[in-house]
Amino acid sequence: MIMKILFLVLLSGSFLGAKEFKSHMAEYEISYGVLGEVGSGTATLLVDKNHYKIEIKAQTAGLAKFLSQGRKDWMLSEGSIVEGKLVPKHFKKVISTLYKTKTKSYTFYHEREEIVMHEHLVRRVKQLTSMDIVMGRKKKDVAFKENISEKTQIVPFFAANDILSLFANLKVYLGGSFEQVEPITLFALGGDRKDGSIEVYTPKNNAIESELGSDGHILVVVINQAIFSSKKGELFIKLNDDGVALDAILKDVVLFGDVGMRLKKLKIY
Numbered sequence: 001m002i003m004k005i006l007f008l009v010l011l012s013g014s015f016l017g018a019k020e021f022k023s024h025m026a027e028y029e030i031s032y033g034v035l036g037e038v039g040s041g042t043a044t045l046l047v048d049k050n051h052y053k054i055e056i057k058a059q060t061a062g063l064a065k066f067l068s069q070g071r072k073d074w075m076l077s078e079g080s081i082v083e084g085k086l087v088p089k090h091f092k093k094v095i096s097t098l099y100k101t102k103t104k105s106y107t108f109y110h111e112r113e114e115i116v117m118h119e120h121l122v123r124r125v126k127q128l129t130s131m132d133i134v135m136g137r138k139k140k141d142v143a144f145k146e147n148i149s150e151k152t153q154i155v156p157f158f159a160a161n162d163i164l165s166l167f168a169n170l171k172v173y174l175g176g177s178f179e180q181v182e183p184i185t186l187f188a189l190g191g192d193r194k195d196g197s198i199e200v201y202t203p204k205n206n207a208i209e210s211e212l213g214s215d216g217h218i219l220v221v222v223i224n225q226a227i228f229s230s231k232k233g234e235l236f237i238k239l240n241d242d243g244v245a246l247d248a249i250l251k252d253v254v255l256f257g258d259v260g261m262r263l264k265k266l267k268i269y
Contacts, residue, residue, distance in 0.1 A: 023047050023269035026244065030058075030261050038062060045168065046269075052086050053078045054164040069097040077164035079108070085169050091162040091189060099124050106155070106162070106189060115155040115189060123147045155189065163190030166198065171243055174200070178217035178239065191223055198223055203236065212238040212247050 025044040041058035054077040060068050073095055079088040091106040103120040124144040132142055161169060166188035174181055183201040191198040199222035212218060216238040223235070237248045248261040 024244075025267045025269075026263060027265040028245075028261050029264050030259065040264075047081070050081045051079075052081055052168075054086075054168060056164065069099060071095065071097045075164065077162050079165065085172055086165040087160070088162045088165045091164070108160075108162075110160065113158040115158060116152065117155055118152045119150065121149045123149075157187075157195050159187040159189050159191070159196040161186075161188040163188045163198075166191075170200065178219060178241075178243070181219060208236050208249070211249060212236060216240050216246055 023044075023046045025042060027042050028040065030039040030041065039058060039060045041056065044053075044055045046053045046055075056073075056075045058073045059065075060071055065071075073093070075093045076091070077086075077088050078090045079086060081087070087110070088108050091108070092104065094101065094103045096102075101122045105118045105120075107116050107118075109116070124146055126139040126142050127145055128137065128139060128142060166173075166186060170186075171178065173184070173186060179202075181200060181202045183199060186198050186200060187196040188198060189196055199220075201220050203218060203220050206214075208218060217240075218236060218238050221235045221237060235248060235250045237245050239245050244263070244266060245261070246263050250259040
C-alpha cells in the first residue's frame with residue numbers, strides 16, 4: 001500500500017509535458033505527514049533524435065521500507081517521437097521485495113490497436129527439509145528457493161500511450177497550455193484498470209494554493225484505482241511553465257492523511 005501510493009505520486013508528477021522534449025533527471029522526496037520522509041525517487045527522460053526513453057525508480061525508506069519488505073519499483077517507457085509526441089513501443093515495470101519480483105513487459109502494436117503483456121514472476125521461499133529439521137535448522141538458516149511462473153495475454157483495452165508517455169505528452173493534449181484546464185479524460189496503459197482512463201483538470205477553488213503555493217500551475221490528476229484509498233485518488237500537482245513538477249499532494253489517504261512530493265534536484269542534459 002505505502003509503496004503503491006509513493007510510486008503514483010512520483011510518476012504522476014514527473015513528466016507533465018514540457019515545451020520541447022529535453023533529456024533531464026529529476027529527484028524527488030516523498031513524505032507522509034507525521035511519518036516524515038518515507039521514500040525517494042528519480043525520473044529520467046532521455047532523448048536521442050527521434051527516440052525517447054523514460055525511466056522511473058522509487059524506493060522506500062525508514063519505517064516504510066520495513067513495512068513494505070524493502071520494496072523497490074522501476075518503470076520504463078521507450079519508443080519514438082512522432083510529430084512532437086512520444087509514441088511508446090515498449091513499457092515495462094518491475095516490483096521487487098525480499099520475497100518476490102514481478103516483471104510485466106508490454107509491447108504496443110499501434111497498427112492493429114493491441115497491447116500484449118508478458119509477466120515473469122519469481123517467488124523466493126525458504127523450505128525446511130526433513131534433514132534440516134533433524135539438524136535443528138530454522139528457516140533463517142536455509143537458502144531461498146526460487147519458484148518461477150510466466151504468462152502472456154492481450155490487454156483488454158487499447159491505449160496509444162502508457163502512463164509515462166501520456167504525462168510527457170500532456171501539454172499537447174491540453175492544447176499547449178496548463179491554464180484553466182477543463183475536465184478532460186485521457187487514456188493510458190497504467191490508468192484505470194478497466195479502460196485506462198485518467199482525468200485531468202484545474203481545481204475549481206484556490207484552497208490548495210495554501211499548501212502548494214501559487215507560484216506555478218496547479219492541476220488535478222485522477223487515477224481511479226481503489227488501492228490508493230483516497231477520495232477518487234485526487235492528486236494535486238504544481239508545475240512550472242516548462243511542465244516540471246515542483247510539488248504534489250495526494251489528499252486524504254486512509255490511515256496516513258496527505259502524501260506529499262517535493263522536487264529536490266533537477267538536471268538538464
